[in-house]
Structures are given as structure tokens and as C-alpha cells.
Amino acid sequence: MTAGTAQNPILKIDGVGVTFADLKALQDVSFNVEPGEKLALLGHNGAGKSTLFKCVLGFLKPAAGRITVAGDAPGSDHARRSVSYLPEQVAFPRMLTGIEIITYFAKLKSVDPREALPLLDLVGLSQAGRRRVGDYSKGMRQRLGLAQALIGKPDLLLLDEPTSGLDPVSRREFYEIIDRVAQEGAAVLLSSHALTEVEGHVDRIAILSKGRLVADGNIKALAEAARLPITIRIKAREGQADALSDRFGGTRINGRSVELSCEPGAKIDLVSRLTQRREEIDDIDIALPSLDDIYRFYSNRAEKGDAA
Amino acid sequence: MSPFTKLLAVASIEFRVALRNRWLILATGVMTLFSLALTFSGAGGLELKAGILTLAAASLATLSVYLIPLIALLISYDSIAGEVERGTMALVLATPISRGALLAGKALGLIAVLAIAIAASLTISSAAAIFAYGMDMSGLAAIVRLGLTGLLLGAVFVAIGMMISVASPRAGQAAAVAIGVWLVATVLYDLALLAGILADKEGVFTKALFPYFVTANPGDAFRIFNLAGLENAAPVSGLDGIANTLPFSATYALVGLFAWLVAALAAGYFQIRRLTP
Incomplete structure (x- = not known):
């Protein structure tokens, strides 16, 4: 798998717009994610985070703008080889065991299952590998989802609210793993609805509000620019x-x-x-000003702009 | 890994899930029960000088038309819509597997369930009959033919069930449509044809159109092909009498079944390419 260079972002989003019936789900959204970078995409429910993810995965075709994943169109074979996805509320067939799930997804990603199975140890599921997913707790399912996403060392990890529902200890372990894969060169784009959750874990944040990108930068710069x-x-x-x-x-x-x-x-x-x-x-x-104040500032500013 | 390896991985997972959901044991059990019952209740016709297995094949051909499509639709209606609803489909579609291979792999896994159920039930009932009444070679050939064409009939309805599943936003809706399709294909269609014959009184419909209409129905095509193969060795009645008066070879009935399989898979493929999980 090819890793991009600094001049060559792994994910390029350029002027993307998506409209459902009369709802503008995304409007003129642009940003890039570089290899090794951790970017948090913040927004309320309905801000357009999941819609943007679906566009990056090739499930939805934007009406306007252009997205490239590792230089290719979303959904193309090469793009799907380069990106791994962890949906919000990840689910697996309940009757299968953790080992069967990892073996299955390794095959779908053209990776030797023997290389993928140690990922169960990495996420702390080595004991539970032979148990059926139906018996897993929510946190264990989320860990299995992360193991699945790490199969084959993807260039871009797309994590949709990955830590919602995790206890604080699991959350810290989760970010330790994310840090490690980012250090190895993977780009990480994760979504969240609270700035406090991602503080200290990401390099950059982007805030979506009502389908528009209202902020993009590191937390310190955004806090200063807000002049709260x-x-x-x-x-x-x-x-x-x-x-x-x-x-x-x-x-x-x-x-x-x-x-x-x-x-x-x-x-x-x-x-x-x-x-x-x-x-x-x-x-x-x-x-x-707290992180929530900063987040609220950018979100509300966009909403006021709407009313004007 | 080649697309075919991925297809097999999907098929194997689909088969395993069906196995653990008890579909395989349920399908095999129900079909074995009915095969045994029909085989031994048909033994009353032995004075007609037809072999025990020939009689069984005739009864089973009639029953399979209802049972095989029902089981095929039951195991397939949930395969796509259910995964979309439970949220397991998005992950699979995000991986580099082609949607055609995904559809074909799932169909293959489910057809394997049917193959085992059909093979096991026919083997058990035929072995019991041979043990009780002695060997019947021509009847055995009829049973093998019944099993193979029964699998083709099952494959057609697995493909139809998956087509319904891909096109349905909810598994519950897919189930309702599947039951509706089963009722129309196995009961209402034949009733409509009978009504047509009664109203027509030996007119154009009965003479020119009816044979084509009856062969166009996958269940009827399956039954016509199998009963024609028995060559009057067993008593037949009703719509099945038509098997002996078709204006074309009963082999064309098989062509019709294959056409259904290809058409249903093609429609499913067309739909799954547009699926947004």
C-alpha cells in the first residue's frame, strides 16, 4: 500500500456539497488530511459528519465538489484498499466469533488472516476471540471494530464517533492505539460531538455546523482566534x-x-x-474559556450567519 | 486474493451463519419428514406396477413446488436487508470486495444450505424405501433428477429472495414481499391459469397460450419436467396432466428455470450496485 507524502494528502476534500431533497446536508466543505495526521471532525448530530464519511467511502456521490482518497475516486478498488472504516455503533453478525470476524475481513481485504489475528491481542480481545460476538459487551464490539479497521495497515482510518459508549480506561487505550498507528504513518479522521472528548488526542480539529465547515485548525489557534x-x-x-x-x-x-x-x-x-x-x-x-465554550462559539457563529 | 477467493469467503460466512441460526437443521428436518411421509404413503399405489421410488418422485415433485421455494425465500429474504438494518453491511461494503461477488457469495452460501437439506432428505427417505420395499433403479434415477432440479428451483428462489432483500429498506418489508411472492408463484398463479381454462372452454388461451404460461412459472416448470421424466409410470392429475400434452419438449422447462435464475441474479446485481448502507 502506498503512503502519501506531505505534498500529497491521503484524503482531499474539495468544495463538496450533498443535498437530500430540500436539505443541504453538506455545503462547500474543503479540507485535506495528511499521512500521519490525526484530525477530529466535530459537529452536533445532523451536522453532516456521517454524510461526509459516506462520501469518502463512496456510498454517496456528492452533487458538487471532488473527493480523492489516495489519489483515486472514493469507492474505487484502490481507494477501498487504502481506507478502513469503523462505523458508529459497529455491529457484526452475532453468531460469529471474534476470530471468525477478523479472518473474514482479512480475506475481504486480501490480507493473510494469520497476519490479522494478532490484532485481537492488540485491542485486548485475545481471551474473547473464540466467543460469539452476540455475547460481547458494547466496548468489546467497539474493540473488535477497531481491530477490523486496522487489518492490512490502512493509509486512512475513518472512525465515526469511535469512543462513544467506551469507559474512560477503554477510551485511553483506544487513543493509545490510534497514536501508534498514526506514528506509523496512517492518517486518522475521527468524528465526535464533543471537543472535550478529543482534546489532547488529535493534531487538528475541523468543526462542521449545518453542513458547513466553520473552523479548521489546532485547538490553541482556534481558541485564540475565537477571542473568547x-x-x-x-x-x-x-x-x-x-x-x-x-x-x-x-x-x-x-x-x-x-x-x-x-x-x-x-x-x-x-x-x-x-x-x-x-x-x-x-x-x-x-x-x-473551556473547550465546550470554544466549540459552542464556532457552532453558534455559523448558525447566526444562517439567520442573517 | 482473487475475487473468487473473496466470493468463497462470503459464501462460507453466510453458510456458517445459516448453520448457527438453525436454518440448516430446520430445512433438513422439515424436508426429511415430508419425504418420508410421501414416500411411504405413496406405497399404496404399488399395485400400479410402478416402483416405490417412482411413486415417491411423483408425490415429491408435487410437494417440492411449495416447500423448496418457501424454504429458499425464508433463508434469503434477510440476507441483505437484515444486514443493512443491523448495521453490519456498511463495514463489508467499505472493504475492497465487488458488490457482484458479495451477492454471488451470499447466494452460493444459501444454495449450499438447500443442497444439503435436499440431498439429506432424499437420501434418507429413498434409503428407507429401498430397505422396506427393495431396489427400484428407474425410480432412483427419477429421485436424482428430482434432487438436482429441486436445487435449481431452490436457487431460483434464493436469487428472487435476495433480489427482494436488496430492494427492501427493511427486513420486515422483505419478509412480507417474500411471502407474497411465494403465494403468487405457488398458489395464485396456478389458480388463475385454471380459471382461464375454465372460462376459455378449449379456445385460443387453452390451446396456444396455456403451455407457455405454465412453463413460465418456475414451480410449474420444475414439476412438468420431473413428471414428464416419469413417462406415465405414475398417476398424475390436474395441471400436471399438461406435462404430457406440451407442444414442446419438457426440457425447455429447464431452460425456463435457468432463465429465471439469471434474471433474478441480474436484477439483484443491478439493485446492489445502487445500495447505500
């Missing part, structure tokens, strides 16, 4: 809350506290002015 206000909560000493509130503005809460908000660039300045009133202040709490 920082919240500073001051706990005043006895009887000083009114004085602080008069001086700095903000909102009075809980009798003794004042909540201020400021632009990221004005933070140092505000904090140094606060420390000059040291004698009136009991405590200061600085809350940076």
Missing part, C-alpha cells in the same frame, strides 16, 4: 464587594463575589490592577 472572554471571579474581603464592583464593574454574585470578564489580551493588565487592591481581595479565580 476570560472570566475572573474575585472574592472580596468583608464589606469590600461594593467598592470592588464600583471600581471594576462586572456582576455581583453571592454577596461577596464579583465576576469580571475581559479580552484575552487585557488579562495581564486587569490582574495587575486587581493586585493593587490587594487589601480588599480575599481570592481570585481565573477561568479560561
Whole structure:
């Protein structure tokens, strides 16, 4: 299997649009995924994540734009050899065992089953390999789905909400495996509906909202570009809350506290002015915008743009 | 790996799933039960100087027309629609297997189930009859012919069942359509032809069109071919009497069965290429 180079993205999505009846499921979506890169595609339910995956797999033909997978059209033999897919809520025939499933998919992918079976150990299913999938827990099915997706060292892994329903330990193990395959050169495109879930696990995020790509970049850059206000909560000493509130503005809460908000660039300045009133202040709490705030900012911005 | 290796992998998985879902044991059990019952109840006709197996072949040809299509549709209606509904199909279609090989592999696995059920039931009932009444060589040939053409009839209805399954968005809907097809093909079609003959009173329909209409139905074609092979050795009645008055060789009935198989597989292939899991 051929690995792309940095100038040669494994997945190219260029101006893709998909329309179902009168619903614009995807509109002018463009981004690339490079070999070895981990990209999270974020969006609410119905934002178009699964539709985009179906286009990359060749199940749906976009009405506009162009997608190439390893340089070929989605759904072509070469594209299907290069991409592996893990659907949301992965399911397998209940009557088959884990070993039978891996053997089956290895054959479908033209891989020697003897090379594929050790993947069961990698995902922690070596004990359960002889049991029927019908007896597996949801987490075990998801692990088997990941093992299936790793057969034959694909160039691009397409994972649709892969960690939903996994417990925290399984989730961490899941991302450890993803890290390893990305280090070996595979590109990973995974979808999620929460930024907090993918934080620290991906190189880049792209946010889909109502079928449009509203953000694309690393989390730090997106957070800076959003310029979300920082919240500073001051706990005043006895009887000083009114004085602080008069001086700095903000909102009075809980009798003794004042909540201020400021632009990221004005933070140092505000904090140094606060420390000059040291004698009136009991405590200061600085809350940076959370990942959910950043995600909500980009999603909502697109929705407001729609209304305008 | 060649496309044929992948086709065989699909066939083997389909067979295994049918085996574990008890379809094989159910189909074999039901068919063996009916074969035994018909073989020994037909023994009353032995004074007609026909062999025990010849009589059994005649009875079985009539019964198989109902039973084989029913079992074939029951094991096939779920094969695609059910997988799409349970979410197991998207994964398979994402792998580099051609959709034609997938369809053919699934059909092959299911036809293997039928082959075992038919072979086992006929072997058991014939062996029991030979043990009880002695050897009947020409009857044995009729049973072999019955088994092979019965498998062809089963293959036709597996292909039809899969065509229904590919075209149905839900497995439940596929089941309803399959039962409807079975009723029309095995019961209502023949009733309509009989009504046509009664209304027509030896007119153009009865003389010119009826033989073609009856041969066009896969079940009737199967029965006509097998009863014609018995050469009046066994008593026949009703629509089957036509087998001896066809204006063409009964071998053409087999051509009709093959045509059905090819047409149903082609229609299934046309549909599965457009399937979006």
C-alpha cells in the first residue's frame, strides 16, 4: 500500500456539497488530511459528519465538489484498499466469533488472516476471540471494530464517533492505539460531538455546523482566534464587594463575589490592577474559556450567519 | 486474493451463519419428514406396477413446488436487508470486495444450505424405501433428477429472495414481499391459469397460450419436467396432466428455470450496485 507524502494528502476534500431533497446536508466543505495526521471532525448530530464519511467511502456521490482518497475516486478498488472504516455503533453478525470476524475481513481485504489475528491481542480481545460476538459487551464490539479497521495497515482510518459508549480506561487505550498507528504513518479522521472528548488526542480539529465547515485548525489557534472572554471571579474581603464592583464593574454574585470578564489580551493588565487592591481581595479565580465554550462559539457563529 | 477467493469467503460466512441460526437443521428436518411421509404413503399405489421410488418422485415433485421455494425465500429474504438494518453491511461494503461477488457469495452460501437439506432428505427417505420395499433403479434415477432440479428451483428462489432483500429498506418489508411472492408463484398463479381454462372452454388461451404460461412459472416448470421424466409410470392429475400434452419438449422447462435464475441474479446485481448502507 502506498503512503502519501506531505505534498500529497491521503484524503482531499474539495468544495463538496450533498443535498437530500430540500436539505443541504453538506455545503462547500474543503479540507485535506495528511499521512500521519490525526484530525477530529466535530459537529452536533445532523451536522453532516456521517454524510461526509459516506462520501469518502463512496456510498454517496456528492452533487458538487471532488473527493480523492489516495489519489483515486472514493469507492474505487484502490481507494477501498487504502481506507478502513469503523462505523458508529459497529455491529457484526452475532453468531460469529471474534476470530471468525477478523479472518473474514482479512480475506475481504486480501490480507493473510494469520497476519490479522494478532490484532485481537492488540485491542485486548485475545481471551474473547473464540466467543460469539452476540455475547460481547458494547466496548468489546467497539474493540473488535477497531481491530477490523486496522487489518492490512490502512493509509486512512475513518472512525465515526469511535469512543462513544467506551469507559474512560477503554477510551485511553483506544487513543493509545490510534497514536501508534498514526506514528506509523496512517492518517486518522475521527468524528465526535464533543471537543472535550478529543482534546489532547488529535493534531487538528475541523468543526462542521449545518453542513458547513466553520473552523479548521489546532485547538490553541482556534481558541485564540475565537477571542473568547476570560472570566475572573474575585472574592472580596468583608464589606469590600461594593467598592470592588464600583471600581471594576462586572456582576455581583453571592454577596461577596464579583465576576469580571475581559479580552484575552487585557488579562495581564486587569490582574495587575486587581493586585493593587490587594487589601480588599480575599481570592481570585481565573477561568479560561473551556473547550465546550470554544466549540459552542464556532457552532453558534455559523448558525447566526444562517439567520442573517 | 482473487475475487473468487473473496466470493468463497462470503459464501462460507453466510453458510456458517445459516448453520448457527438453525436454518440448516430446520430445512433438513422439515424436508426429511415430508419425504418420508410421501414416500411411504405413496406405497399404496404399488399395485400400479410402478416402483416405490417412482411413486415417491411423483408425490415429491408435487410437494417440492411449495416447500423448496418457501424454504429458499425464508433463508434469503434477510440476507441483505437484515444486514443493512443491523448495521453490519456498511463495514463489508467499505472493504475492497465487488458488490457482484458479495451477492454471488451470499447466494452460493444459501444454495449450499438447500443442497444439503435436499440431498439429506432424499437420501434418507429413498434409503428407507429401498430397505422396506427393495431396489427400484428407474425410480432412483427419477429421485436424482428430482434432487438436482429441486436445487435449481431452490436457487431460483434464493436469487428472487435476495433480489427482494436488496430492494427492501427493511427486513420486515422483505419478509412480507417474500411471502407474497411465494403465494403468487405457488398458489395464485396456478389458480388463475385454471380459471382461464375454465372460462376459455378449449379456445385460443387453452390451446396456444396455456403451455407457455405454465412453463413460465418456475414451480410449474420444475414439476412438468420431473413428471414428464416419469413417462406415465405414475398417476398424475390436474395441471400436471399438461406435462404430457406440451407442444414442446419438457426440457425447455429447464431452460425456463435457468432463465429465471439469471434474471433474478441480474436484477439483484443491478439493485446492489445502487445500495447505500
